[in-house]
Amino acid sequence: MIETRYLTKTYGKLTALKELNLTIDQGDIYGFIGPNGAGKTTTIRILATLLRPTSGQAFVCGLSVNGQAREIRRKIGYVPDEFGTYEDMTVTEYLEFFGALYGIPPKERKTVIQGVLDLTDLNFKEHAQVDSLSRGMRQRLALSRVLLHDPQVLLLDEPASGLDPRARIEIRELLKELRNMGKTILISSHILSELRELCNKVGIIEQGSLLFSGPLSEAIARVRKGDVVRVRLREGSEGAAALLAEHDFVNAAQLDEEGFVEVRLREQIDDYTFVPEFLVSKGYKILELREEDVDLEDAFMKLTRGQVS
Ligand SMILES: Nc1ncnc2c1ncn2[C@@H]1O[C@H](COP(=O)(O)OP(=O)(O)OP(=O)(O)O)[C@@H](O)[C@H]1O
Numbered sequence: 166m167i168e169t170r171y172l173t174k175t176y177g178k179l180t181a182l183k184e185l186n187l188t189i190d191q192g193d194i195y196g197f198i199g200p201n202g203a204g205k206t207t208t209i210r211i212l213a214t215l216l217r218p219t220s221g222q223a224f225v226c227g228l229s230v231n232g233q234a235r236e237i238r239r240k241i242g243y244v245p246d247e248f249g250t251y252e253d254m255t256v257t258e259y260l261e262f263f264g265a266l267y268g269i270p271p272k273e274r275k276t277v278i279q280g281v282l283d284l285t286d287l288n289f290k291e292h293a294q295v296d297s298l299s300r301g302m303r304q305r306l307a308l309s310r311v312l313l314h315d316p317q318v319l320l321l322d323e324p325a326s327g328l329d330p331r332a333r334i335e336i337r338e339l340l341k342e343l344r345n346m347g348k349t350i351l352i353s354s355h356i357l358s359e360l361r362e363l364c365n366k367v368g369i370i371e372q373g374s375l376l377f378s379g380p381l382s383e384a385i386a387r388v389r390k391g392d393v394v395r396v397r398l399r400e401g402s403e404g405a406a407a408l409l410a411e412h413d414f415v416n417a418a419q420l421d422e423e424g425f426v427e428v429r430l431r432e433q434i435d436d437y438t439f440v441p442e443f444l445v446s447k448g449y450k451i452l453e454l455r456e457e458d459v460d461l462e463d464a465f466m467k468l469t470r471g472q473v474s
């Protein structure tokens with residue numbers, strides 16, 4: 166659905182994007198993550214055909230940004246990182262304006278606008294002035310606008326930035342709804358944990374280079390070292406902990422405050438299935454086994470080198 170090949174963008178001496186190769190398939194929710202200045206907005210603006218690449222190629226729905234910009238624009242919805250101001254315009258007028266711009270026939274416009282307002286829960290503000298909306302509502306309005314022409318691909322540049330926790334959750338729920346409608350979504354953020362529930366794939370960019378692109382689970386697995394597994398046993402936890410502590414694959418084992426045996430694996434061990442096998446072979450009865458959650462912020466810091474341009 167989206168593909169870039171050796172996509173490069175320079176601003177004078179500064180290389181903002183270095184030979185970026187990424188692939189986003191239909192129905193993917195791709196989290197594009199990187200620190201400030203990494204090149205996220207640059208990439209998104211190129212895909213939205215608002216910025217020309219210096220070299221390399223980018224395709225959206227099989228169309229090239231070099232030469233087929235007009236066709237691409239019909240297929241995408243782009244939400245920029247800044248909303249802009251629209252003085253003296255109500256929510257409905259704003260959507261009417263963009264509906265006309267997208268070429269939606271006047272007869273259909275009302276229904277289409279009602280549809281996107283329903284989806285984004287903005288009905289109650291249809292007569293409000295755009296400039297009077299809260300930041301969260303404005304983000305939802307920006308999403309309403311790009312949904313007017315029912316695009317297949319959404320390019321969202323930090324749609325949740327500057328929002329309070331509740332508004333973030335609302336945006337996330339809305340994006341989940343769009344995902345369920347089968348849209349392909351590229352969403353940028355500098356917060357990895359925010360994208361966890363939403364995205365099936367992530368790309369991690371730093372200083373214009375893609376450090377990782379692929380399934381979220383793989384990104385996590387990459388930084389997962391010295392895993393911790395917790396096991397709850399019917400009885401004999403202390404003895405089990407002592408036995409496990411002697412195991413070749415185990416770094417340390419002890420009881421945690423909930424009474425679980427906390428097993429810290431050796432760094433090079435990434436498969437913990439030996440833990441239940443070992444315990445069962447020793448006659449223990451396992452009630453529960455949990456893998457400790459990887460701290461996503463931690464994962465992100467390890468994947469990036471912490472360089473900010
Ligand atoms: N119009 C421009 N002229 C010169 N340099 C630019 C221009 N736009 C972006 N840059 C530079 O390109 C690099 C990438 O910027 P970009 O806006 O793509 O980063 P970003 O990942 O979106 O960052 P942020 O998280 O802050 O939004 C930065 O070093 C930035 O200063």
Ligand SMILES: [Mg+2]
Pocket residue numbers: 205206207246322
């Ligand atoms: Mg940006």
